[in-house]
C-alpha cells in the first residue's frame with residue numbers, strides 16, 4: 001500500500017512530529033497522514049515502526065488540535081474510528097454491537113480530568129467505578145445462542161471483524177457451551193481478550209529456539225498472530241487463554257432485547273439484577289464458566305480511590321502470570337453507561353490507564369560474541385543506552401545467527417526494544433525503513449572469539465560452539481557455574497574473585513578451587529585475614545554439599561537441578577553413573593534420549609573422569625547419603641512421584657514440593673506414565689488434560705494432598 005519511498009518520508013515526518021511538541025493546526029494533515037500510516041503497519045501488517053507510546057503521543061496531539069478547532073474534525077480522522085486489521089484471510093462478519101477502542105490516560109491528572117467529565121455526564125458528585133486489568137492481547141467477540149458458542153470474531157475495524165470460530169474453539173478457557181438459559185438469556189454477545197500467559201510464551205519460545213525457529217516478540221503479538229493462523233492445530237499448540245470482560249448485547253428467552261452498550265432495546269435496564277452493573281456482569285460470566293476478571297476487579301467510589309488502586313496494581317504487574325499494559329476503569333452502573341453513551345471511537349464511560357511504557361527505540365551499535373560454559377557462542381547486541389521500565393539497557397542477547405537473520409538486524413540499525421515483565425529485554429524488531437546505507441551486516445565468526453579454535457554446529461541446532469575444552473572462556477564460566485548459588489554455593493568465591501584469581505594464575509580449573517594458595521591471596525590488595533578465613537571455611541564446607549549439587553555443578557549439558565536430583569537419587573555413589581547404559585539412564589524420570597546421551601558422553605570422557613577422581617581425592621562428597629535413609633517408616637511417600645499444576649491456595653508451591661521430598665517422594669517436571677500423583681490447583685491447564693488420559697495417574701486436589709500427608 002505504501003511505496004518504499006513513502007515509508008521513508010512518513011518515518012521522517014514521524015520523527016519531526018515527535019520532536020516538535022507544539023500543538024497547532026498546521027500539523028493537522030501531517031498528523032492524520034502519519035497516524036493512518038502507523039495504524040496500517042500496526043493493525044494490518046502487525047509490524048509497527050514506532051513504540052506504542054510514540055503513537056499515543058501523536059494521537060494526543062491530534063486530539064488536542066481537534067478539541068481546539070472542532071470545525072476541523074473530519075469523519076475520516078483517526079480520532080473518529082477504530083484502527084482496522086481486516087485482511088482477506090477470513091470471512092468478514094458484523095458485530096452485533098460495534099467494538100470500540102478506549103480512551104487513554106497515562107497519569108493521575110488525566111484520570112482526574114476524565115473523572116470530571118464523567119461527573120458532568122452523570123450529574124453525580126462521586127461516580128462508582130469498576131477497575132480491572134487491561135489484558136495485553138487481542139480482543140474478540142463471542143456469540144452464544146441457546147447456550148452454544150456459534151461464532152468468534154476479531155475486532156477488525158470495530159464494526160466488522162474476521163470470523164475465526166474454529167480457531168477460537170482451540171482455546172480451552174473458552175467454553176463451547178455455557179448455561180445462559182439458566183439466566184433467561186437466549187442469545188448473548190460477549191467480549192474479551194485472548195492472551196498468552198508468560199509461561200506459555202516462554203515455553204513456546206524455548207521450543208522454537210531448540211528447533212532453531214524464529215522466536216515470538218512478546219505475548220501480545222503472539223496472541224494476536226495466533227488467532228489468525230490458517231491451521232487451527234497451530235493455534236492449539238500455542239496454549240492461549242482468554243479473559244472475558246464484557247457483555248455487549250443479549251436477547252432474553254422471552255424474546256426481549258435489552259439495551260446494553262447503546263443498543264436499542266425494548267426492555268428496561270434491571271435495577272438490581274446481576275446485569276445492572278458491570279461488576280455484576282463479570283460475576284455472571286464467571287458463573288457461566290468463563291474466565292472473567294471476577295477476582296481481579298475492584299469496585300471503588302471516586303477518582304482518588306481509582307488512582308490509589310491503579311498505582312498499587314502497577315507495582316504488582318510483574319508478579320502476574322500474564323501481561324497487562326494498564327488498567328481499565330469503567331463506570332459501574334449500566335444505566336449510567338447508557339446515559340453517557342459513546343463516540344464513534346470509544347465509549348465515554350470507560351478509560352484505559354496505561355502503565356509506563358516498556359518499549360523504546362534505540363540504535364544497535366555493535367555485536368559482541370560471548371562464549372559460555374558449554375562453548376556456545378552467543379551474540380550480544382550493544383545498544384545506545386536507553387531507559388526502559390526502570391532500568392537502563394545497553395546490551396541485549398540476540399540469541400543466534402538464525403535470529404539475527406530473521407530479524408534482519410544490522411549494525412547501525414534503529415531497533416525497537418521491549419522489556420516485558422520480568423523477562424529480560426528483547427529486540428522486537430529492526431526498522432529497515434530508517435536505514436541510510438551506512439549500516440553494516442553482522443558477520444557471525446567461524447572461529448572462537450576467545451581461543452581462536454574453529455566453531456562447530458550440530459545438525460538441527462541453531463548455536464555455534466567452541467569445542468576446545470581448554471578454551472579460557474569456557475574454563476572461567478565452568479568455574480563460575482560450579483560455585484554458583486544453586487550449585488556448590490560457595491558465596492565468598494564469586495565471579496569477580498574467580499576472574500581475578502584466574503588472571504593472576506592462582507586458579508586454573510575446578511579442582512584448583514580446593515587447592516587455592518591462601519597465603520598468596522593474602523598478599524593481594526583487598527583480602528584481610530577475616531575474608532581469607534571466610535573463604536577458606538566456605539570452600540571447605542562445600543565439600544560436604546549433597547551429591548545432587550555436585551552433579552548440577554559439573555555443568556553436564558541438559559542436566560538442570562531437577563535432573564541432577566534424579567541422578568543423585570538413582571545412585572549411592574556418583575561413580576555408579578559411569579556404569580549406566582543410555583537405556584538405563586532413559587528409565588529415569590524426565591530423562592529423554594538427548595539428556596541420556598549427554599550424561600553418557602560425560603561419563604565416558606577421560607578428562608571428565610579424571611576430574612571426578614581429582615575431586616574425590618580432594619575430599620568432595622560423592623556419596624548419596626539420602627538414599628541410604630530413604631524408604632524407612634518415616635518417609636510415607638517413599639518411591640511415589642508427584643507433580644503440581646495450577647495455583648495452590650493453601651500452600652506455596654515450594655512448600656508443597658518440600659513436603660513431598662521431606663516425606664520421601666519424588667518430584668517430576670512433566671506428566672508421563674511414571675507419574676503417580678498430579679496435584680491440581682486453580683487454573684490447571686495442559687498437564688491436567690494430559691494426566692486425565694493416563695489411567696495410572698491419580699489426580700488430587702490440594703486438600704486431598706494435605707490429607708495424604710496426614711497433616
Ligand SMILES: NC(=O)c1ccc[n+]([C@@H]2O[C@H](COP(=O)([O-])OP(=O)(O)OC[C@H]3O[C@@H](n4cnc5c(N)ncnc54)[C@H](O)[C@@H]3O)[C@@H](O)[C@H]2O)c1
Nearest residue numbers: 038039042048050051052055101102133134135139245328
Ligand atoms: N506502535 C504503533 O505504530 C501503533 C499504531 C496503532 C496503535 N497502536 C497502539 O494501539 C493502541 C490503540 O489500540 P486499541 O484501539 O486496541 O486500544 P487499546 O489497546 O489502547 O485499548 C482498547 C483495547 O483494550 C483491550 N482490553 C484489555 N482489557 C480490557 C478490559 N478489561 N476491558 C476493556 N477492554 C480491554 C480491548 O481489546 C480493547 O479493544 C494505541 O494506544 C497504541 O498504543 C500502536
Ligand SMILES: [Zn+2]
Nearest residue numbers: 448451466471
Ligand atoms: Zn574457544
